[in-house]
Amino acid sequence: MNAQWRRRLWSTMFIIGFFVLWEVLCWVFHVSDIVVPKPSQVIVTLIQRAPALWPHTLQTLYTTMVGFAFGIVIGIALGVLIGSSRLAYDVAYPLLVGFASIPKVAVVPIFVLWFGAGTVPAVLTAMIMCIFPIVVNVATGLATTEPELEDVMRALRATKTDILWNVGLPRTMPFFFASLKVSVTLAFVGTVISETVASNRGIGNVMMIASSNFDVPLVFAGLMILAFLGVALYAVFSFIEGRITGWAHRKDEFAMG
């Protein structure tokens, strides 16, 4: 327990130290606000503009979560399909890699063309950003199921669905959660890209307007909000992961519990 607290203390000190160093360097080298604002200034901006920033933060969070939710559903469905069928693997994988390689900024105008500017293209961009890691991880988890495990189930005359529910999917959970942690941060990237290009709401839009007004502290405030949201969601999924797939990590604490 002592060691754990010490670890936490160190990491907190390191984070605070990072901002202190930033502040000090800005003072020492007389860095202009328009290039890099001081952290203290960013925090002041955050507090002063909080009433105005709050609805945009909620908008971005909402858009990201909706896109992420769709991404999870479609990602799992595709992953299960690709992971359990040789044919689907051969056919869909190259296509998927192709889609994943397209820069998402290039796709946003198409979405805007189809659905108009605003929330819908942002949701869709967030969704396509986070699908790929989920599909790859779910498919890998399913495809690497030990054949002997399947033999035991098949000898019991288990159906494909039985095997999927009782062996395939639980076994895939550690892979799946690893991908969620990557995907949730990617979903934010997707939302903000789309908001920057075509929306009048959301943190991406706020940053876009702020930068065109040379209001650099506000741009950094937006970055700060995004970073905070990303870290918070990452932490949430890490926590859920620890709860559900603790068996895969085999820590002593879990073993005793």
Next chain:
Amino acid sequence: MTTEIIEPPPRTEDTFVELEKVSVKFGKGESQFIALDETDLRIEKGDFVALVGPSGCGKSTILKLVAGLLKSTNGYVYVAGREVGAAEVRVGMAFQNPTMLPWLTVRDNVMMPLKIVPPFRQEYRSKKNNEFRDRADALLKEVGLSGFGDKHPWQLSGGMLQRASLCRALIHEPQLLMLDEPFGALDQFTREELWAIMQELWMKLKPTVVLVTHDLKEAGYLATRICVMATRPGRIVDDAAVPFPRPRNIEMSYLPEFVSMTQRLRQLIVSARPVKETVQ
């Protein structure tokens, strides 16, 4: 020493498993590998048959055929009078690797067949916390694992996992039990202990058992009948009953009759092995 393909015992009313001129071939043309060549085998209900032979002789192939995990290239496999898979026969299986699901407790692992196999699966939801649970615990107790039901697999040793694996193979009271070297990776003493437990469970539940093993002592201890197989192509070259009375114990394996039996089997297997070209 004869390596002629031998005739199986005649078909009777009690014939439970039957292989009729079964071949299994992998690959095509030059690289074709004949895992099993026109093999006949009949196993009676409640019999305990051990398959012994050099590696690559198709022992596990027979096991997989009977369990319905593998299709024969030619010939027919019947279980309970119908083509394999057609009749509703409960099959239990245990491998050299215990293959426990790491996210489930030992008890939940043992109960897995009840979740899958009819008629238990229909009642699984209502009975998993009382009747089925008690049944799993009773079985775990018989193999010496009482109190370990709530542990996770990685908290158990290899021998303990193998005991749990036996429980999983038996919990749904299978008519057919397939054992693929289940004691192969264990130390001598654990192995002998598990032979005794296995014999006890078999005498109580009377499933039809097919055991694949490399250990002739194990075959002699457990089986009522031992089939010796040869390789390239895989086939059965000897089929003999084990005459010793039950319950058998480890002392029996030091009797001269037992020793001469295992010696005879050993001779058969050695002569059934493909000749090594590098022998000087």
